Amino acid sequence: MKGVQSDTLGFVPQKDIVYNKLLPYANRLDDESNEILSKIKGNLGRAVQLREIWPGVLFWTRKLSTYMRLYGRKFSKEDHVLFIKLLYELVTIPGLEISMMQGLSRLLINLLKKRELLSREDLELPWRPLYELYDRILFSKTEHLGLNWFPNSVESVLKTLVKNCRPGVYPALRHGDELHKRQPWPCPSFLLWFDELISLWVSVQNFPSWEVHLVNLFARLANDNIGYIDWDPYIPKIFTRILRSLNLPVGTSQMIVPRYVTIAYDINHVVVWVSSLLGGPSKQAQAQLSGLFNSITSFFHPSNHGRWLMKLMKLLQRLPASVVRRLHRERYRKPSWLTPIPDSHKLTEEDITDFVLSMMQPVLLAMFSKTGSLDAAQALQNLALMRPELVIPPVLEKTYPALETLTExxxxxxxxxxxxxxxxxxxxxxxxxxxxxxxxxxxxxxxxxxxxxxxxxxxxxxxxxxxxxxxxxxxxxxxxxxxxxxxxxxxxxxxxxxxxxxxxxxxxxxxxxxxxxxxxxxxxxxxxxx
Structure with missing residues (x-):
């Protein structure tokens, strides 16, 4: 089918919308999309040559955005790379109006977010223009004086752009004088600083505000490089810090972190980090995870309630989902240029069984939580996808009596x-x-x-x-x-x-x-x- 389509189009499309083939006029879509794409490329190039940002560039970039909504990424890899490079240059124009920069950034994010379509060999973007844009807007020295005004959404747009530019599109780092100027956005530069940052994290005990961001970096690094970094010396410390960040009441006096202390690890980062550590020859992460759930299981009892309960329920709900995503990545996702997981660190059947068993007791308690059963239901859904024979029978044992009871x-x-x-x-x-x-x-x-x-x-x-x-x-x-x-x-x-x-x-x-x-x-x- 792709060969026939490429003969019609004149190129192999990157990723078009497959459902368009079901339309009653599907046989006319290739000619129609080719005509629209030719107009976009011709007029967008002409507007850039004439330096006509408004209305030329803005009008035709909106047409490109509409084209992608209708047809997907139905253009060649060469056009894909050229679109990205052109939009990157436009976004980083000094002094560009903020509203225009945001619109162009959203389109650039859309072009970049399918990582598997472009490899490091296909695309290379300079880091400094984006860094200067980020620094100029988010760390402006004049905004607080009222001399500049930036909308509230600009920060999230820029951070999302940096995130999507990160994997594989920055130039390879060169050792030398420039190294200290690089920010830890791209993963390769972070790898160079891993020993220094992990030592800093281990040595600091007073829970500083920047530790949350450092944990985010560690989670990303572990997820992108499963099997290539030896985390075993740090695993006991990692799970101890995770347990501490839950701010659980302890002791007979129910001591708890004061209300004004809000610093805690983001649960999304925690579950990514933990799911990336599972498996491997040592099995140490699973042993620590089982110990963690054994120590906090009693907090899931339906009679318990507190500010900390919402965080526990999020951990319970999102950790199985993260493990399911990892299994899909290891066993079903098509191979791409992204870092493969070595066979020695892929999750085995024994690993999955141990993980499901370690979570069953707290999940069954959380079914009747005062916050509702939705989090437990989502956790059970993902656990049942991995091991239905371990998950479904206990749920059935609770369901049949509940169906016969009229008073509860x-x-x-x-x-x-x-x-x-x-x-x-x-x-x-x-x-x-x-x-x-x-x-x-x-x-x-x-x-x-x-x-x-x-x-x-x-x-x-x-x-x-x-x-x-x-x-x-x-x-x-x-x-x-x-x-x-x-x-x-x-x-x-x-x-x-x-x-x-x-x-x-x-x-x-x-x-x-x-x-x-x-x-x-x-x-x-x-x-x-x-």
């Missing part, structure tokens, strides 16, 4: 929320949890009493529960297959036999819907008088 609605809503999270892993079955689909119909039948107009929250979570399952699995009576097929497994025979009850489930569900509609009608007619 909070328990029912919490368990149903978590079952919604693991629904995909449950109905998928597979070699790890083949009996999963057999639980679907019993769960649906037991959930029907939850369709109760007198309890709004229980009714809504039950609707969501039923909608999730019937979206994942078509409700079809397959009982006849028991007499027509001889190659069915025991689980498949049980599912086909149970499918005869689907019609009964649908009829009961519709009866309950009619009761709800009748209740709403009566409330509308007589509610005002009562």
């Amino acid at each position: 609605p909070h328990q029912l809503t919490a368990t149903l929320s978590c079952m919604i999270g693991v629904a995909r892993s449950l109905v998928s079955g597979g070699s790890r949890f083949p009996e999963g689909p057999t639980h679907m119909l019993p769960l649906l039948m037991r959930a029907l009493p939850g369709v109760d107009p007198n309890d709004f929250s229980k009714c809504m979570i039950t609707f969501q529960f039923i909608a999730t399952f019937v979206t994942l699995v078509p409700l079809v009576d397959c009982s006849s297959a028991l007499h027509e097929r001889t190659d069915l497994t025991e689980v498949e025979r049980e599912m086909c036999s149970a499918s005869a009850e689907f019609e009964d489930f649908v009829l009961q569900f519709m009866d309950r819907i009619k009761l709800i509609l009748l209740s709403l009608l009566l409330l509308t007619l007589f509610g005002a008088d009562q």
